[in-house]
Every structure is written in structure tokens, then in C-alpha cells.
Amino acid sequence: MxxxxxxxxxxxxxxxxxxxxxxxxxxxxxxxxxxxxxxxxxxxxxxxxxxxxxxxxxxxxxxxxxxxxxxxxxxxxxxxxxxxxxxxxxxxxxxxxxxxxxxxxxxxxxxxxxxxxxATATKPVDLMYCNQQLVMTSVMIGDPQLMRPASQVPLSWWGRLKQFIGMSVHVTQSRLMPYKIQTAKETLVHTAAIGMTMVYRGEDNDFTRRVLEPSEEDESSLNAVIFAPRSILDGLNFVYHRFFSRRFENGSNRLYLGKIKSESLRIHCSGRPLDYSLDGELKQADELFLTLQPKVLSILNQDYPDNAYHAELKESVRIVGLPKGEVIKDLAMRPLPWIDHANPEEIKDTFVMLKESSKTSQPYLVLMVLSTLLATVGLFANSTPVIIGAMILAPLMSPIISLSMGLLRQTPDLIFNATKTLLVGIILSLLFAVLFTVLMPLQSLNSEISARLSPTILDLGVAIISGIAGAYANAKSEVAKSLAGVAIAVALVPPLAVSGIGIGWMDWHVFYGAFLLFITNLFGIVLAAAATFLVMGFSPFRLAQRGLFVSSVFVIAVSVPLLLAFNSMVQEQRMQNMLEQWQCTGLDSPVTLRDIRLHGANPLKVSATLLANRPLQNDDLDLIKQRLEEQLGRKIELEAVLAIKR
Missing domain, CATH: 3.40.50 (Rossmann fold)
Structure with missing residues (x-):
């Protein structure tokens, strides 16, 4: 032809x-x-x-x-x-x-x-080989589901979604395998990974294109991307970005990806053969040897990148976040944990830091006094910004997290120091709040003080979530900046300041409500932080059982009044909703309620504005009170203000 x-x-x-x-x-x-x-x-x-x-x-x-x-x-x-x-x-x-x-x-x-x-002239092209077989695009090692070839990834959103769900389930069942990698310059890398992808150029593979930096030149090198999540959450993050993200951004949240650039790679899996795919074809070998043959072909293509041959390739090995040392033994051949377990070095650093935080120091005492005074001023001034400033300034979170670690690991010195520091801070806070209250001529409840007198089970939920966040932030130095947000969320010092105000006023209802809120925060944080440290691998369960049991007993004890208060709040809310839609029958003109407030228990006090189109007489008020008692099913004490609607 x-x-x-x-x-x-x-x-x-x-x-x-x-x-x-x-x-x-x-x-x-x-x-x-x-x-x-x-x-x-x-x-x-x-x-x-x-x-x-x-x-x-x-x-x-x-x-x-x-x-x-x-x-x-x-x-x-x-x-x-x-x-x-x-x-x-x-x-x-x-x-x-x-x-x-x-x-x-x-x-x-x-x-x-x-x-x-x-094309004005031919361009030299390198070829990549794996165990002496030509590689067109990529070699993938490991889990065939997670490390499947790019050509098998669906292009449609519906197809990607189905595979995303399937792979997310598969991640929970995946295991890391131990690998030894040797580069051309004999750099040895020992790690554990779910899989690896080797390409000549990042653009040759759908996954590596979004991980490796693009290059305008045709550099004579091999590129390997190692996928080594330490937890199921890391694996799910990888699967999401594989299907729905244009690029894997650099950062601490991508530490489960390692990158190697070299002229050759020798890969060995300890104790078992390697399962891999070469351009989508499944194969098996005891060892992989990947190498390049430079300038093998001459091609005509104007858009093919120019070759960038150097006297010596600058080899690159970036594996900062990959498992290494003892961590390989902990992760390899085992089901992935849901969150990243701390390695021995992280456990040691966190424990040393919390041990220092458990000690009573001059800065701790000074900050306790200042945060208490600031919170008390803010409470009397009814100023939310001032109270938030006191929350950030308060140092109570440190000894509480240290106490949770001490209980978890059953460390007497840490428990004693953290408890002593905590008690000193509580006594100091109450003392200065009482002194300030005695000197302050004001003695009236405002919204900021009242908001801390009726804790419910919801406040325990806030404490538990804050305890989890506090423990995680202390264990991970890269998220330590979030501790200020944790301090604001849990608000430890303002309830103590309100307790001191209650003592200064000799009002035990104020003291009891506010101190119950503080105790709720304290026990909730201790239990949640200890459980978080346990999940992160800071202590074996057999050692942590006693501490978790003691913390749970205190939390359960505190939960009883909180549940009763929550139930009372729910009942009041239901009654208030009922009264807002209520209309008195039996009068010659309609009467409705506005600005309803419920307080007290026996009898229930109902404060409201009666909205009518004429003045009401005593008989009308008696009838309204009777109808309200019938509606609520209990005796009430009515405090009403009349509003005439014309």
C-alpha cells in the first residue's frame, strides 16, 4: 500500500x-x-x-x-x-x-x-527495564487493588466514586510489607509499605503525575513513589486524592508518600516473593532490578522534551515519614490501626514534655492568678471577649493532660506532681476570685455568670472532645498550635471564677453549679485524653486498665446530675414550645403568650407577656392560670405582664 x-x-x-x-x-x-x-x-x-x-x-x-x-x-x-x-x-x-x-x-x-x-531532528530517548523486560510506562509493586495501573482507573465520576468506596473498604483490610531498596549509589532504604510505583517520568502514570514535580527536560533517571500509610486514615486520605484530587500537595499530611530518584533500583521483599505489575500485566519475582539504558532510541516528535544529561545524576531519597527501625516490626504484616500509633521516639518526647508540664512552676502560678482575675473581671463586666482572653491565658490544661498520661501509664511521680499542680491552681484560682468578689460591690447575676450554673451532659461531651483534641495536639508537635482553640472550647478557668464568686456572695447554688461544670470538664478531659493516648499507642492496654477504670468511675458519678439537668432542660424546652403555640379558650377574646421564661420546680414559675386586645380582669387571669395548669399538667405560679394589641 x-x-x-x-x-x-x-x-x-x-x-x-x-x-x-x-x-x-x-x-x-x-x-x-x-x-x-x-x-x-x-x-x-x-x-x-x-x-x-x-x-x-x-x-x-x-x-x-x-x-x-x-x-x-x-x-x-x-x-x-x-x-x-x-x-x-x-x-x-x-x-x-x-x-x-x-x-x-x-x-x-x-x-x-x-x-x-x-521535528527538525531526532531526539535521543532512554528506555526503562525491569528484570531485563522493557517498561513502557510503569511498574507497580504491592496490593493490586490499591496500586492498580492508571489505565484501569475510570474516567467518569460515577465510576471513580464506586471504586473509591470499594478501595476505602479494601484499605481497612490492607497490610504493610517489609521492603529493602538499594539505589544506584548503594543507599539502602528499609521500610514497610503497601505498594510502590516506579516510572521513568512522573507524567507516565496517572498517580505519579500528581505526586512528582513536573519537569520540562527528559532527565535520565528512575522515579519511585512509595505508599506507606501508618493508619487507615492515611490510607483513606490516599484513596481520596488518587481519585478526586488533581495533585497531592506537599506537607505533613502526605508523609505516607516517599520519593526516590536514582539511575537504578534493586527491590527485595523480606521472606516472600514480590507481586508486581509491569504495564498492567501481573507478574511475580523474588527481586526486582530496575535500570535505564540511555539513548537507546531516536524519535521524531517536536513535543518530546529535550534530554538533560549530566555528568552525574543528583540522586534524591525523600522518605522522612515512612516507617523505619522498630516501627517496621510494629506495622509490617499486621492490620493497619485506625490512627497513626506513636513511635518510641514520639512516646519518649511526649512523656518528657508532659512530665515537665506536671510540675508547679512560677509561670504557672502567675498565669493562674492573672487568668482568674481576668475571667472574674470579664464575668462581672458581662464581657465575652475578656472571658475568652482568660481561657487562652489559663495554664490548667497542661497538668490535666499530664495527669491523664500518668493514670494511663500508672506512673506515681507523674500522677502526684500533676495532681499537686492541679490542686494548687484550683485553690489559687478560688482564693483570688473570692478576694476580688468581696472587694466588688456588685452582686447580681448576669448572662455570663448564669450560663455557667446549669451544666448538662452536653458540657461533658464538650470536655470529652476537648480532651481528645488536647491529647492529640500534645502528641503531635505539628498541631500544637491548636491548643489555644482547645483551651477556648473547654473553658476551665471561668467556671472556677464563678465558683469563687459564689463563695464570695455566700450563694451555694452559684458555687455548686459552677464547680460541677469545672469538675465535669476536669474528669471528661482526663478520661478522653487517656483513651486517646491509649489508641495512639502510648501504653499497652494491660497497663492502662486501672487508670481508665478510675477515670470512668468519676465520669459516671458526675454524669448522674448532668443527665438529670439535661432531662430537666429538655422538659422545659418542650413546655416552652407548647406554651408558645398555646391560646387561652373560654374568654370572649383570644389571649396568647410571648417572651416565656420557665424557672423553678415546685411550683413551676411561668413568666410571660399576655397579649390581648382588651384589658384583663382578675377573673380572666385566674382562668388563664387554670388553663395553663391544665395544659402543663402541674401547678404553676404565673408572673404576667399585660400587652394590649389594637
């Missing part, structure tokens, strides 16, 4: 190689486009070569060999020794996606032709 029309002496002649099984499609789709180029004078002639019928060793090496082949045939062609002598070019085929990615071939046929025609 050929066509010869020489309208331009400068136009090239192409040898176009295709397979017999594609002959019909070639005649319908490719040949007309090539003939059109001849009519335009851009191509002098082209000669069709059947792959199965042509002696490839006799191909004219002075003319471009333009390949229209599927990936399988293309690989076999490139593995031939004679391929290094040809001027190769590639056209897009429906089944050569990997060829298109590896050699930067345009998706549309005419655009690919333009890439070839505009």
Missing part, C-alpha cells in the same frame, strides 16, 4: 508500520489523512508496511519509521536490537495508550502527524 505524489521536493517520505489485524481500520482512518498530507505538499510519499509480512531488519533506516501499533506490538518492536538504528515516530492507536504517554504522542491523528513533520 503506497502513494507517491511529489509536489514538494522538501517533503519527507514515511514508512508506516501497522498490523494485519488493523488493515481495514488503517485504510479507513489513517491512509486518507496521510494522502491529504501528500496533496498539501507536506508529505512526499508514504509506504505501508505490514508488521507480520515485513522483514524489519531490512527497513530503510534513512527514512522515518512511523508506527501505528497497539502497545503489545509496539513493545515487541522496541525490544528488537535493530530499533536503535531507526528514526521512530508514533501515531495514536486506540490500543496504544501507554505508547502515547511514554513518547508524548498527541491523542488526535493529525496533531500527531504535525508533531512528526515539525
Amino acid at each position: 503506497s502513494s507517491e505524489l511529489t509536489e514538494s521536493l522538501n517533503a519527507p517520505v514515511w514508512q508506516v508500520l501497522f498490523s494485519d489485524q488493523d488493515s481495514s481500520e488503517f485504510s479507513q482512518k489513517v491512509a486518507p489523512q496521510l494522502n491529504a498530507l501528500i496533496k498539501e505538499g507536506r508529505l512526499s510519499a508514504w509506504q505501508g508496511l505490514h508488521l507480520e509480512q515485513t522483514n524489519l531488519t531490512e527497513i530503510d533506516a534513512t527514512l522515518p519509521l512511523v508506527c501505528w501499533l497497539n502497545d503489545s506490538n509496539q513493545r515487541a518492536l522496541l525490544e528488537m536490537p535493530a530499533a536503535s538504528n531507526w528514526q521512530l515516530a508514533f501515531l495514536p492507536h486506540i490500543q496504544n495508550i501507554r505508547t502515547q504517554r511514554r513518547f508524548k504522542v498527541a491523542v488526535k491523528l493529525m496533531q500527531a502527524c504535525e508533531q512528526i513533520l515539525q
Whole structure:
């Protein structure tokens, strides 16, 4: 099959190689486009070569060999020794996606032709090999579900969503395997990972394209991305970004990804063969040896990046967040924990820090006094911003978290020091709050003081969540900046200040309500922080049982009045909603309630504004009170203000 029309002496002649099984499609789709180029004078002639019928060793090496082949045939062609002598070019085929990615071939046929025609000279190309087999795009090691080839990832959002759900479930069942990796410069990397992806260029693979920095040059190197989550949450994060994010941003939350750049890699899995896929084909081997053969091919493609050959490649090994040392033994061959367990170094650093925080120091005493005075001033001034400032200033969170660690690990010195520091802070706070209250002539409840007199089970929930956040922030130095937010959420000093105000006023109802709120925060934080440290691996369960039991007993004891108060609050809310929709019957004109407030228990005091279109007499008020008692099913004491509607 050929066509010869020489309208331009400068136009090239192409040898176009295709397979017999594609002959019909070639005649319908490719040949007309090539003939059109001849009519335009851009191509002098082209000669069709059947792959199965042509002696490839006799191909004219002075003319471009333009390949229209599927990936399988293309690989076999490139593995031939004679391929290094040809001027190769590639056209897009429906089944050569990997060829298109590896050699930067345009998706549309005419655009690919333009890439070839505009090329002023051939460009040298490296080839990547794995165990002496040619690699077109990528080699993937490990879990075949999580590390599946990019060509198998669905393009539709619905397809991605289904695979995301399936892979998320699969992550919970995945296990890390121990690997040893040796680079060309004999750098040894010992780690545990779920899988790895090796490519020549980051753009060659859908996943590595979003992890590795893009390069405008064709650098002669291998690139490996290692996926090593320490927890299920890390794994879910990886799966989400694999399907729905354009790029994996750098940062601490991507520490489960390691990156290696080298001229060769030798990979071994301790104690078992390696399961891997080479361009999507599943294989198995005892060891993988990946290497490069530089400048093997010469291709015609204007858009292919220029080669950047250096005397010596600058090898790069970035594995800061990957498991290493004793952590490999803890994670390898075992189910992943839900959250990242602390390693021995993190446990040691956190324990030393909390041990220092448990001691009574001059800065601690000064901050306790200042935060208490600031909170008391804010409470009397009914100023929320001032009270928030006192929350941030208060240092009580440190000894409470230290106490939780002491109870968890059953460390007597830590428990004693943290308890002593905590008691000193409580006594100091109450003392200065009482002194300030005695000197202050004001003695009236405002909204800020009243808000801390009726704790419910919801306040225990706040304490538990804050305790989890406090423990996590202390264990992870990169999120320690969140401790200020934890202090604001749990608000330890303002309830103590209100307790001191209650003592100064000799009002035990104020003292009891506020101090119950403080105790609720204290016990909730201790239990939640201890449980968080346990989940993060700071103590074995057998050692932590006693501390968790003691903390749970105190929390359960505190929960009883909190549940009663919560139930009372729910009942009051229901009654208030009922009264807001209530209308008195039996009068000659309608009467409704506005601005309803309920307080007291026996009898229930109902304060409200009666909205009517005429003045009400005593008999009318008696009837309204009677109807309200019938509606609520209990005796009430009515405090009413009359509002006339005209």
C-alpha cells in the first residue's frame, strides 16, 4: 500500500508500520489523512508496511519509521536490537495508550502527524527495564487493588466514586510489607509499605503525575513513589486524592508518600516473593532490578522534551515519614490501626514534655492568678471577649493532660506532681476570685455568670472532645498550635471564677453549679485524653486498665446530675414550645403568650407577656392560670405582664 505524489521536493517520505489485524481500520482512518498530507505538499510519499509480512531488519533506516501499533506490538518492536538504528515516530492507536504517554504522542491523528513533520531532528530517548523486560510506562509493586495501573482507573465520576468506596473498604483490610531498596549509589532504604510505583517520568502514570514535580527536560533517571500509610486514615486520605484530587500537595499530611530518584533500583521483599505489575500485566519475582539504558532510541516528535544529561545524576531519597527501625516490626504484616500509633521516639518526647508540664512552676502560678482575675473581671463586666482572653491565658490544661498520661501509664511521680499542680491552681484560682468578689460591690447575676450554673451532659461531651483534641495536639508537635482553640472550647478557668464568686456572695447554688461544670470538664478531659493516648499507642492496654477504670468511675458519678439537668432542660424546652403555640379558650377574646421564661420546680414559675386586645380582669387571669395548669399538667405560679394589641 503506497502513494507517491511529489509536489514538494522538501517533503519527507514515511514508512508506516501497522498490523494485519488493523488493515481495514488503517485504510479507513489513517491512509486518507496521510494522502491529504501528500496533496498539501507536506508529505512526499508514504509506504505501508505490514508488521507480520515485513522483514524489519531490512527497513530503510534513512527514512522515518512511523508506527501505528497497539502497545503489545509496539513493545515487541522496541525490544528488537535493530530499533536503535531507526528514526521512530508514533501515531495514536486506540490500543496504544501507554505508547502515547511514554513518547508524548498527541491523542488526535493529525496533531500527531504535525508533531512528526515539525521535528527538525531526532531526539535521543532512554528506555526503562525491569528484570531485563522493557517498561513502557510503569511498574507497580504491592496490593493490586490499591496500586492498580492508571489505565484501569475510570474516567467518569460515577465510576471513580464506586471504586473509591470499594478501595476505602479494601484499605481497612490492607497490610504493610517489609521492603529493602538499594539505589544506584548503594543507599539502602528499609521500610514497610503497601505498594510502590516506579516510572521513568512522573507524567507516565496517572498517580505519579500528581505526586512528582513536573519537569520540562527528559532527565535520565528512575522515579519511585512509595505508599506507606501508618493508619487507615492515611490510607483513606490516599484513596481520596488518587481519585478526586488533581495533585497531592506537599506537607505533613502526605508523609505516607516517599520519593526516590536514582539511575537504578534493586527491590527485595523480606521472606516472600514480590507481586508486581509491569504495564498492567501481573507478574511475580523474588527481586526486582530496575535500570535505564540511555539513548537507546531516536524519535521524531517536536513535543518530546529535550534530554538533560549530566555528568552525574543528583540522586534524591525523600522518605522522612515512612516507617523505619522498630516501627517496621510494629506495622509490617499486621492490620493497619485506625490512627497513626506513636513511635518510641514520639512516646519518649511526649512523656518528657508532659512530665515537665506536671510540675508547679512560677509561670504557672502567675498565669493562674492573672487568668482568674481576668475571667472574674470579664464575668462581672458581662464581657465575652475578656472571658475568652482568660481561657487562652489559663495554664490548667497542661497538668490535666499530664495527669491523664500518668493514670494511663500508672506512673506515681507523674500522677502526684500533676495532681499537686492541679490542686494548687484550683485553690489559687478560688482564693483570688473570692478576694476580688468581696472587694466588688456588685452582686447580681448576669448572662455570663448564669450560663455557667446549669451544666448538662452536653458540657461533658464538650470536655470529652476537648480532651481528645488536647491529647492529640500534645502528641503531635505539628498541631500544637491548636491548643489555644482547645483551651477556648473547654473553658476551665471561668467556671472556677464563678465558683469563687459564689463563695464570695455566700450563694451555694452559684458555687455548686459552677464547680460541677469545672469538675465535669476536669474528669471528661482526663478520661478522653487517656483513651486517646491509649489508641495512639502510648501504653499497652494491660497497663492502662486501672487508670481508665478510675477515670470512668468519676465520669459516671458526675454524669448522674448532668443527665438529670439535661432531662430537666429538655422538659422545659418542650413546655416552652407548647406554651408558645398555646391560646387561652373560654374568654370572649383570644389571649396568647410571648417572651416565656420557665424557672423553678415546685411550683413551676411561668413568666410571660399576655397579649390581648382588651384589658384583663382578675377573673380572666385566674382562668388563664387554670388553663395553663391544665395544659402543663402541674401547678404553676404565673408572673404576667399585660400587652394590649389594637
